[in-house]
Amino acid sequence: MMVPLSWYLIFSAALFCVGLFGVLSRKNAVAILMGIELMLNAVNVNLIAFWRYRSPSFIAGQAFAIIVFAVAASEVAVGLALIISIYRRRNTVVADEIDMMKF
Amino acid sequence: MTPMQIIFILTAAATLSAAVLVVTTRNIIHAALWLIVSLFGVAVFYVLLNAGFFAVVQVVIYIGAIAILFIFAVMLTRRLMSDSGPQSNTNWWLAAVISVLLFVGLIWMLSSWRGVTGEPPVLKSNIDTIGLLGRALVSPDGFVLPFELASVLLVAALIGAIYVAWERK
Amino acid sequence: MTIATLIWLLPFPPLLAFGLIVLFTNRNKALSHTLAVGAALLSWLGSMIIFWQALRVHNFSQNPFVSSINWLPILNQWLSIGVWVDPLTVATLFFVAWTILMIFIYSVGYHNFGQPKGDHDQAGLQPHGATVNNEYGHAHKVPSIEPLYSRFFAFIALFAFGMYTLVISDNLLTLFVGWEIMGLCSYLLIGFWYAKPSARAAAIKAFLTTRVGDVVMLLGIVYLYSQTGSLSYRTIFSKEILHQLTTVTAPGNFLGLSAAGLIGILLFIGTVGKSAQWPLHVWLPDAMEGPTPVSAMIHAATMVSAGVYMVIRAFPLLSAGWVEGGSLTPAMAVMAFIGTFTALFAATIALAQNDIKRVLAFSTISQLGFMIAALGVGAYVAAAFHLVTHAFFKALLFLGSGSIIHGMEHGVLHTNEEVDPQNMFNMGGLRTKMPLTFWTFVIGGFSLSGVPLITAGFWSKDEILAEAFTYKHWIVFITLALTTLLTAFYTMRQITLTFMGKPRTESAHHAQESSWTMTFPLIILGVLAISAGWVGIPSDFWGLTLPHSWFHEFVGSTLMEHPAAVAFSWFPFLTSVVVSFGGLILGWLVYRNVQEGAVDPLQKPLGWIYTTLKNKYYFDELYNLLFVRPAYWIADTFTNQWLDRGIIDGFLHGVARVAFSIGGIFRNYVDKPVINGFGDFIGEGVKKFGRRFRVIQTGRVQQYMLMALIVAFGTLFYYLIFVVRP
Numbered sequence A: 001m002m003v004p005l006s007w008y009l010i011f012s013a014a015l016f017c018v019g020l021f022g023v024l025s026r027k028n029a030v031a032i033l034m035g036i037e038l039m040l041n042a043v044n045v046n047l048i049a050f051w052r053y054r055s056p057s058f059i060a061g062q063a064f065a066i067i068v069f070a071v072a073a074s075e076v077a078v079g080l081a082l083i084i085s086i087y088r089r090r091n092t093v094v095a096d097e098i099d100m101m102k103f
Numbered sequence B: 001m002t003p004m005q006i007i008f009i010l011t012a013a014a015t016l017s018a019a020v021l022v023v024t025t026r027n028i029i030h031a032a033l034w035l036i037v038s039l040f041g042v043a044v045f046y047v048l049l050n051a052g053f054f055a056v057v058q059v060v061i062y063i064g065a066i067a068i069l070f071i072f073a074v075m076l077t078r079r080l081m082s083d084s085g086p087q088s089n090t091n092w093w094l095a096a097v098i099s100v101l102l103f104v105g106l107i108w109m110l111s112s113w114r115g116v117t118g119e120p121p122v123l124k125s126n127i128d129t130i131g132l133l134g135r136a137l138v139s140p141d142g143f144v145l146p147f148e149l150a151s152v153l154l155v156a157a158l159i160g161a162i163y164v165a166w167e168r169k
Numbered sequence C: 001m002t003i004a005t006l007i008w009l010l011p012f013p014p015l016l017a018f019g020l021i022v023l024f025t026n027r028n029k030a031l032s033h034t035l036a037v038g039a040a041l042l043s044w045l046g047s048m049i050i051f052w053q054a055l056r057v058h059n060f061s062q063n064p065f066v067s068s069i070n071w072l073p074i075l076n077q078w079l080s081i082g083v084w085v086d087p088l089t090v091a092t093l094f095f096v097a098w099t100i101l102m103i104f105i106y107s108v109g110y111h112n113f114g115q116p117k118g119d120h121d122q123a124g125l126q127p128h129g130a131t132v133n134n135e136y137g138h139a140h141k142v143p144s145i146e147p148l149y150s151r152f153f154a155f156i157a158l159f160a161f162g163m164y165t166l167v168i169s170d171n172l173l174t175l176f177v178g179w180e181i182m183g184l185c186s187y188l189l190i191g192f193w194y195a196k197p198s199a200r201a202a203a204i205k206a207f208l209t210t211r212v213g214d215v216v217m218l219l220g221i222v223y224l225y226s227q228t229g230s231l232s233y234r235t236i237f238s239k240e241i242l243h244q245l246t247t248v249t250a251p252g253n254f255l256g257l258s259a260a261g262l263i264g265i266l267l268f269i270g271t272v273g274k275s276a277q278w279p280l281h282v283w284l285p286d287a288m289e290g291p292t293p294v295s296a297m298i299h300a301a302t303m304v305s306a307g308v309y310m311v312i313r314a315f316p317l318l319s320a321g322w323v324e325g326g327s328l329t330p331a332m333a334v335m336a337f338i339g340t341f342t343a344l345f346a347a348t349i350a351l352a353q354n355d356i357k358r359v360l361a362f363s364t365i366s367q368l369g370f371m372i373a374a375l376g377v378g379a380y381v382a383a384a385f386h387l388v389t390h391a392f393f394k395a396l397l398f399l400g401s402g403s404i405i406h407g408m409e410h411g412v413l414h415t416n417e418e419v420d421p422q423n424m425f426n427m428g429g430l431r432t433k434m435p436l437t438f439w440t441f442v443i444g445g446f447s448l449s450g451v452p453l454i455t456a457g458f459w460s461k462d463e464i465l466a467e468a469f470t471y472k473h474w475i476v477f478i479t480l481a482l483t484t485l486l487t488a489f490y491t492m493r494q495i496t497l498t499f500m501g502k503p504r505t506e507s508a509h510h511a512q513e514s515s516w517t518m519t520f521p522l523i524i525l526g527v528l529a530i531s532a533g534w535v536g537i538p539s540d541f542w543g544l545t546l547p548h549s550w551f552h553e554f555v556g557s558t559l560m561e562h563p564a565a566v567a568f569s570w571f572p573f574l575t576s577v578v579v580s581f582g583g584l585i586l587g588w589l590v591y592r593n594v595q596e597g598a599v600d601p602l603q604k605p606l607g608w609i610y611t612t613l614k615n616k617y618y619f620d621e622l623y624n625l626l627f628v629r630p631a632y633w634i635a636d637t638f639t640n641q642w643l644d645r646g647i648i649d650g651f652l653h654g655v656a657r658v659a660f661s662i663g664g665i666f667r668n669y670v671d672k673p674v675i676n677g678f679g680d681f682i683g684e685g686v687k688k689f690g691r692r693f694r695v696i697q698t699g700r701v702q703q704y705m706l707m708a709l710i711v712a713f714g715t716l717f718y719y720l721i722f723v724v725r726p
Helices: A005-025 A029-054 A060-090 B003-024 B028-048 B052-076 B092-111 B129-138 B144-164 C003-009 C012-025 C029-056 C087-110 C149-168 C172-190 C197-228 C239-247 C251-256 C259-274 C283-289 C292-301 C303-313 C330-350 C356-376 C380-415 C435-449 C456-470 C474-499 C516-536 C550-556 C570-591 C608-614 C616-696 C701-724
Strands: C065-074 C077-085 C130-133 C139-142
Touching (some): A005 A029, A005 B003, A005 B028, A029 A060, A029 B028, A029 B052, A060 B052, A060 B129, A060 B144, B003 B028, B028 B052, B052 B129, B092 C701, B129 B144, C003 C029, C003 C065, C003 C077, C012 C149, C029 C065, C029 C087, C029 C149, C077 C087, C077 C149, C077 C172, C087 C292, C087 C380, C087 C516, C087 C550, C139 C380, C149 C172, C149 C292, C149 C303, C172 C197, C172 C292, C197 C239, C197 C283, C239 C259, C259 C303, C259 C330, C283 C292, C283 C356, C292 C303, C292 C356, C303 C356, C330 C356, C330 C474, C330 C616, C356 C380, C356 C474, C380 C435, C380 C456, C380 C516, C380 C550, C435 C456, C435 C474, C435 C516, C456 C516, C456 C570, C516 C550, C608 C616
Antiparallel strands (some): C065 C077, C130 C139
């Protein structure tokens, strides 16, 4: 018997939730971005799994996943650039200390 | 238990534990390294899902570029040579609750969907997946528009990242 | 242009001059006086034309020049106003036109036209002189031009308008209008030098005193109107109306008078005020505060004459029911008494006055008393005659006194002496310094004293005495004769003190004759003061048969029943001669040797009588006590302080206090706690709420994400589980 789709989905859900936990609970901003990366990867796994199990002849699933790759890459680049810029200004990467988004 | 399932379970376990370590370890370099491990695991999954191209892309892009980028960023933003204190903020338990709830919710949603347990359909053996993907990405009645937009996005991100992180004297 | 149109237009040149001066030419002195004198000249010309035309009409009194228009619609009738020129009007117009013109010309010189502006002359005060340098650089003071020159001409022009209106009107209403306009101008002109407190007080006194008379006169007019329904002469002096008025008794049988009698007395009281008879005489002496042309015009020739004119006009009413030789009607008796009393009363006061103009003022009062006494005994023509001649010689005397005062002021400026230029005891010997003034003043003074045959005053005064004598009004006759004696006496006193002897002060020594604008009118009036009497020579004078007295025929015909001339009688004639010559000689004897610094020779012999006369029988003080102070008390204490401030203001303050306290209550118990409190509560509540909730905005992205996720996933799962699933 092959691996049922549900295993992949459960796995990607778990990976997503771990990434979410990381985003919500890590102090270091770079660590938060790592969490985001995990989440994006979970999404990609989900996409490819669905492609493989539901409509392998329909190439849209892969195309979508490619786009997600590109977006993830660009987002990480920009995000890290921002973190570095903030680090230069405020000399910190602790997310709790970057609290200007208030009144 | 078929060999696929065993490989799956092993890879899943490895990936998930690496991911958990990413989000819990104190030393952020270690976290980056554990990230690399989990990314590798995901690449293995891509192979298992007959998306070899993606596995390669995963390794090259994610691990080869993004994870390295992470390591650079970590190094460029180190205050002290050692990390001090716990790396979780005060509300980590709430985050854990949320994550767990989300997970449970997702699983429960999934369980009500009938198509979740199913055999993967059989693939034709000589499908040129990469060629198909390539052609789809550049054909006008395919996905050329998202492709081009994604490339524009990348250019923008590139310029943006350079500009944001430019060191002004 | 018809005669009627000319008569209508007669009062308007002066009114136009007034308007133009007030609105446009006030700054230009030459233009203002040209307008005024030009207007007076036009009206004079018109009056002369009317006079000439009236003489040519046969039986003029039956065919007077009349014209009227319907003016005021009242129910189903009209109140009409118009003009009425009959012989009496023509005679009055004659003297009014001449005296007004002469006085206007005189005013040009009197107010020093052509002289420089004063050193420190203020508007509202008499001019004090200007310092000029003559060709040797020697500075000396000369009289300066009146600062408010044009204003004067505007006012006298308005006054002339009022007088002409009064004279030509054909009804009591427009007569009253002219009367009141003159009263106003009298006030304005007496108070011409308004910065002088005495002038202001005199103006108010004049206005208020004549007001008393005017109000009573208005009552008479109103009563007349209510009885007859008309005010025009044609109606009210007609036989039927007069008969009606004599038979109707006064309301409430007031003093047993008929309506005619009551109206007559009420109208007469108007004259008592306007012509300054006792007891309303007190304003005329004080009115001398005004410039001398004003005294001449208003208080000698025209305004006070208007009072007498009015009673002469109303004579048919006053004498309704009287026949010649019979007993006097109540109105006539009152007039005879008041006139005679006033004549003697004022003459006695004039004996003790030192101010040259005051003497003339009391003399005016006295002579007006003559005229009223004449009317009182029924001597209609004599009264009118004396009115005409008196206007001429009294105007002459006043203008002459103005010339004298000018000469004295010239002397005062030259010598910088501090003397009153109007006090006769500072004058003396002016006949050599001011010859023209001297001779014309003498003519006027002799005319006033009634020097026989030559002067006009004699003819008119003699006629009054003759009538009083012939109709056996002995008291009137004796009193008037005595008054004539006193008149001559004080006139000669005045002439002697002013002109004869040697100058008693340096100023009198340096006096000089006035300019031609002032002496020319004096000459003209002098001629008239002599010749005006000749028209009234009785036809049987001295038993001779002379042509009929033109005046008697002409004016006498105005009455419905032509009064017969009294037969000439030697007794009154001789009395006239004796008293006038006697008075003149006595006056010269007593006063010819008054030296400088001396007191009045009469003072010691008369003692306390002299003091009483000098203080005008203390009437001013009496009125002050009886009327003026109580009036002030009522106005100030009673009305102002008690009623106005105490009660009315107190009430208002009380209301204000109540309002304030209510406002305070509302503020402190409703506004602040409830409304403010509510508003503050909401504001504070929002602030507190905000402060408490501000905490969630930590700025920490992870916390924001947490909250977002909780809500998003919560909503999503709720939707999926409870909405979609079942």
